[in-house]
């Protein structure tokens with residue numbers, strides 16, 4: 001790949017000093033080689049003019065279900081349990097390899113066009129290989145995993161024998177963990193405690209440890225879930241997850257809405273990653289996660305849009321703004337300020353993916369995942385305003401001009417370069433129609 005220069009932008013580095021500097025960024029072999037003044041154009045360089053634009057570390061969403069993108073708008077205004085049982089599980093069960101592929105393409109296109117460069121993804125129980133193929137071709141950085149559901153209480157259409165589920169996970173891990181020159185990674189993804197047996201969860205912990213992979217699951221999303229776990233295991237959910245080895249820096253727990261002071265102290269002590277999904281928590285009526293309390297206790301927190309049917313956007317800007325706003329009626333307007341929210345969507349996400357040494361900030365030696373914003377629109381003016389405030393409170397996905405992942409320009413001038421958006425739209429619509437006919441609603 002030819003060296004790439006992003007010339008003349010304002011760089012929000014997210015480095016240790018949180019420097020914002022006017023500089024060029026030189027990218028070679030997928031990495032940031034220099035941040036500073038880059039002299040005259042050398043032969044063979046690709047130059048992108050970033051004058052008047054803002055260069056951010058690529059945004060990271062640490063909880064996404066690409067397999068659900070085709071379900072957007074098919075499961076609105078329901079509580080989590082009905083949302084899952086009546087809509088999401090039947091739709092997931094109706095997926096084919098082709099529909100998983102186009103669901104991933106549609107979701108990944110939306111993410112890239114909106115400035116998200118890396119995700120932690122949970123697929124469904126079948127056809128996870130097809131999602132990886134989509135991710136490989138479209139150029140998003142992703143850590144994805146097959147969803148694990150082996151408990152007797154699961155719908156028969158998705159339940160799998162424990163051994164078979166684990167074997168397929170291990171096979172997918174050997175095939176995809178580190179693929180596309182390290183851009184793709186595997187995660188072990190038990191759906192949530194009520195969907196999984198104890199032996200499966202313990203085995204997942206061992207497999208992830210051995211493979212150096214992340215464990216991606218949901219936790220403490222609703223009071224009903226907590227009651228179910230208490231009834232089945234006699235334990236509160238976070239202690240139970242810890243007892244089966246799902247805690248610590250290797251674990252990413254989506255939601256954690258219903259966590260008390262003791263739970264927060266445990267998450268902080270063990271450095272377990274919490275993935276905050278504010279829009280999803282609001283739309284499903286799950287509640288407001290105590291994120292400021294978690295951050296004050298030293299918890300590691302990332303952010304994510306969750307799946308398209310519970311959001312219904314996969315827009316990192318929307319999640320940042322909502323994350324900040326929903327805390328303010330509860331704890332006052334000073335809580336969760338913009339600068340802290342931007343950390344969740346960059347450094348926090350990198351940590352949840354286990355990639356804090358590689359992404360999350362614009363620094364020499366890190367992978368070149370970059371999002372270039374045009375904040376000249378009236379909604380993000382005047383320029384005089386605080387830049388971080390404009391990014392978190394004013395910017396939207398449509399302000400994304402260019403996106404680079406692993407040194408490759410995947411979005412240029414607001415246009416996806418790695419796939420044809422018309423083709424994605426056509427195929428995704430055909431697959432969504434087929435799914436809807438298959439489930440009969």
Ligand SMILES: [Zn+2]
Nearest residue numbers: 218254306307
């Ligand atoms: Zn989820």
